Amino acid sequence: MKKRIAALMVVLFITSPCLTAEPGRVLIVVGPSRHPPGSHEAAAGGRVMKYCVENMLNVPDIRADVVTEWPQDKTMRASAATVVFIGDTFPPNRFPNPKQNLADLAEMMERGCGIVCVHYATGLLGDDVQENGEHPLLHWMGGYFANRSCPHHTSIAKIYPAATISPAAKQHPISRGWKEFTLRDEPYINNYFGDDENKLAPNVTALATSMLPPEKPKQETVSWCVERTDGGRGFGIVMPHFYKNWSNEDLRRFILNGIVWTAKIDVPKEGVQTTLPPLERFEPASVEYISPR
Numbered sequence: 001m002k003k004r005i006a007a008l009m010v011v012l013f014i015t016s017p018c019l020t021a022e023p024g025r026v027l028i029v030v031g032p033s034r035h036p037p038g039s040h041e042a043a044a045g046g047r048v049m050k051y052c053v054e055n056m057l058n059v060p061d062i063r064a065d066v067v068t069e070w071p072q073d074k075t076m077r078a079s080a081a082t083v084v085f086i087g088d089t090f091p092p093n094r095f096p097n098p099k100q101n102l103a104d105l106a107e108m109m110e111r112g113c114g115i116v117c118v119h120y121a122t123g124l125l126g127d128d129v130q131e132n133g134e135h136p137l138l139h140w141m142g143g144y145f146a147n148r149s150c151p152h153h154t155s156i157a158k159i160y161p162a163a164t165i166s167p168a169a170k171q172h173p174i175s176r177g178w179k180e181f182t183l184r185d186e187p188y189i190n191n192y193f194g195d196d197e198n199k200l201a202p203n204v205t206a207l208a209t210s211m212l213p214p215e216k217p218k219q220e221t222v223s224w225c226v227e228r229t230d231g232g233r234g235f236g237i238v239m240p241h242f243y244k245n246w247s248n249e250d251l252r253r254f255i256l257n258g259i260v261w262t263a264k265i266d267v268p269k270e271g272v273q274t275t276l277p278p279l280e281r282f283e284p285a286s287v288e289y290i291s292p293r
Helices: 002-015 042-054 074-079 098-110 136-141 243-247 249-262
Strands: 025-030 063-067 082-086 114-118 160-167 181-185 204-212 218-227 233-237
Touching: 025 042, 025 074, 042 063, 042 082, 042 243, 042 249, 074 098, 082 249, 098 136, 114 136, 114 249, 136 218, 136 233, 181 243, 181 249, 204 233, 204 249, 218 249, 233 249, 243 249
Parallel strands: 025 063, 025 082, 082 114, 114 233
Antiparallel strands: 160 181, 160 204, 204 218, 218 233
């Protein structure tokens, strides 16, 4: 009898939802944001992504949870196949108790969970990083936006009236189904990829580039991905700044492909297909950008 009970406990331990990620479970973490209405709109952007991943026409059975604080529920963290961040700089560093948040996130990464950062969620402040730029996000996602307060590197944030975003790895699954597009936005440039002359590591792939700034153009990496040694995948994209750009089908498909890929689900050959209701449905402060006075 004791042997049968012990065997049952082992089965329960192995199959417990607290310890096993659910295929197709996406955790969307919305961090704080203080940008003017119509820009960032982190909460509404989180709701847009939840709607899209749960209503993909050619990728069924995906579910998303949206939270606005670091999830204390270990079951929620453990069930996520990938975690998506949106907000003003990397949310785990902005929420209370960042050391514990990063430790919790490290557990997720060690089991091979995916990670996605959208626009400013790719960003770290000087207080977040070591003097040489070291931070776990560099390894989990392959690079990051270094705020001007960082001691080791300075990325650049500027709004461009017409930034052209070009595919840089056409054979990669994340590149499926979207084509070069131009939009008014704030694609960050001079992003940080490490101390080796800021070159991408061998396991990091540039997914999109843009010739910026217009007055002195240089090929800048504005989206990238990584396949980590722990088996997990990371994806960073430095757009959209303006909320209304979620309506750009190429950009939206690009982001959704990245979420699907980091969850280790096959990206359809035509890319993720979605239809999007009017953006007002997701309750932004404003769809159109409202400049502060």
